[in-house]
Amino acid sequence: MNAIHHPVAWDHPPTRHAWTRHMAMNVTGLVGWPAVWIALLGVSTYTPNWVVWIFLPCFLYGFYRFANQLTYFSWAFRMRRILRAYAWQILEGVPNGIGKHPHARDDGMWFEFRNPADPDGKVPLVFIKHQRSYWWLRRMDGPGTKPERRAEIEPLWFAGDPRFFAVIAAPARGGKMPKRLHLLYQRPVFDRRCAPENWDAASADIERARRAGAVQVGHIPQPHL
Structure with missing residues (x-):
């Protein structure tokens, strides 16, 4: 199946599959970072208080990555609009x-x-x-x-x-x-x-x-x- 034979890239089924995989990675990241927070909170309840300070950078980085992950979705949909307008x-x-x-x-x-x-x-x-x-x-x-x-x-x-x-x-x-x-x-x-x-x-x-x-x-x- 030759991609250049399609009038726009989105008409190429493997392209739609690649975009779906891209979105799946976005969703995985969006779910994954909160899961890390929950896991760390669970561990911290069974450890001394000083361990929380070790986990603190992980919590802060997790918040940053979660907020960053949200922005991926708008860029993915922009990508899809381009694929629907232009050919490969x-x-x-x-x-x-x-x-x-x-x-x-x-x-x-x-x-x-x-x-x-x-x-x-x-x-x-x-x-x-x-x-x-x-x-x-x-x-x-x-x-x-x-x-x-x-x-x-x-x-x-x-x-x-x-x-x-x-x-x-x-x-x-x-x-x-x-x-x-x-x-x-x-x-x-x-x-x-x-x-x-x-x-x-x-x-x-x-x-x-x-x-x-x-x-x-x-x-x-x-x-x-």
């Missing part, structure tokens, strides 16, 4: 790196894609949200990255428009299905405090991005790269 592209040799990209506003790991409006132009997409990005970090081009790890994200699955946002994924099962779904985006798309940029996107591209969940899109001249 299977891309070979996508430039990527761990240091700051010279034309990105944010620091961090990045992929560089061709600008749909200009075959010679490049658009970087940075890992702005670092949750669940460690797996990608270990496989992107950088000092000490082993070739066999780099091969795990080749070819790259891509659904979206790099001028706005995209869902990326690594190949699984011989390249027949995606895994490790991750949402990349230009910061202004979801942050109204940032000046919008769309890299000379046509009106149809802007409207499609809005349907896919972009909060803010605008029009500024394309930067010279």
